[in-house]
Amino acid sequence: MVETIIIFLIIGLIVTGILISPVLTKRRRNRLKQRPFPLLWDSTIENNLSIYPRLSPIERRRLQGHVQVFLAEKQFIGCQGLQVTEEMKLTIAAVACLLLLNERGEYFPKLRSILIYPSTYFVHETIATGNYVVEERRVARLGESWVNDQVVVSWEQVQQDTRNWRDGHNVVLHEFAHQLDQEDGKAEGVPILPRKSDYHNWSQVMTKEYQQLCHHVQQGIKTVMDSYGATNPAEFFAVATETFFEKPHQLLNHHPALYELLQRYYQLDPVQWA
Ligand SMILES: [Zn+2]
Incomplete structure (x- = not known):
């Protein structure tokens, strides 16, 4: 009898958890979006993102809301001894959230962490060059997006790209577009x-x-x-x-x-x- 009650209780908790969880997330995010956007954050984004002053007041307010949610939900990790600053977080969040201005309600759901390298970083890649022949190369990278849970960027490149908003190169837009593409598990x-x-x-x-x-x-x-x-x-x-x-x-x-x-x-x- 006791076991039956416990089983029903567990099933009840799971069902309510499943039903309530998206509602709670939405409520929590709405609360974050309604928080006043610090003036210092606003000027940091304005200094780093040349497109920012050109957004309409509605788009700007919406972007600020998304940035609040992004910063609360994602983890930033400095690599090779890099100290992650508020400027880094805000700049990356603001550019990534431009892709979310359409209010589709998702915040790169698979993404947990953003790894930031000071500049160009190197990885070892193993490439099959023939039957049973594998070659290992040291490859320079400016950024990458992993299907599971990470985006990696070079801060030097982020700065260069956000200040020059005309050449069609932007590592943050590029890697976060991959995140949108990878949301269904496939790139x-x-x-x-x-x-x-x-x-x-x-x-x-x-x-x-x-x-x-x-x-x-x-x-x-x-x-x-x-x-x-x-x-x-x-x-x-x-x-x-x-x-x-x-x-x-x-x-x-x-x-x-x-x-x-x-x-x-x-x-x-x-x-x-x-
Ligand atoms: Zn790519």
């Missing part, structure tokens, strides 16, 4: 879309644009997007995101279908910020 250039019917159009536009970039890169034709986007569809989506935010006019003029697709996905129109 294939297809993030979770609002409706099932959206996937067909996404695949059509992305495939056509990706193939065009690959062709232009092979032919040595100058492209709006960085040639790194021709690596694979996952890199194409990350590079297209960087270009959408940093070179919106050029992307709209030369690739209107791609611009429109990203505009619908991010629910933003960066041309307005130029």
Whole structure:
């Protein structure tokens, strides 16, 4: 009898936990968003992110709310002796949260920690170069996004990219676009879309644009997007995101279908910020 009651109690707790947990998370996040945004934080973001003053007052307020949630939920870890400062956290959070301005309600759910290196860092990569032949190389990296729970960036690169918001290069936009793509567990250039019917159009536009970039890169034709986007569809989506935010006019003029697709996905129109 006692065992039966205990089992029912446990089942009850699990069921209420499952039902209540998203509601509690939403409530907690709403409380964080409503907190006053410190003036010092506002000026730090303004000093580091040249696009920030150009956002509409609503977008700016929304971004501040997302930054509050991001800082409360994610862990920042300094590597190679780097001391993580408030400036680092705010700058990375503000750029990453630009991707969330559309209010889709998720905050890179798989991501737990952001690892920050002072500058370019090196990793050992093992590559199969033939049957039973494996080569180990030391590779320089500026950033990376792991499917499980981490994003890694070089602070020197973050600073360089956020101050120069016109060249289409931004390591934070790039790695966090990978996080959006990897949310379903796969890195294939297809993030979770609002409706099932959206996937067909996404695949059509992305495939056509990706193939065009690959062709232009092979032919040595100058492209709006960085040639790194021709690596694979996952890199194409990350590079297209960087270009959408940093070179919106050029992307709209030369690739209107791609611009429109990203505009619908991010629910933003960066041309307005130029
Ligand atoms: Zn990448």
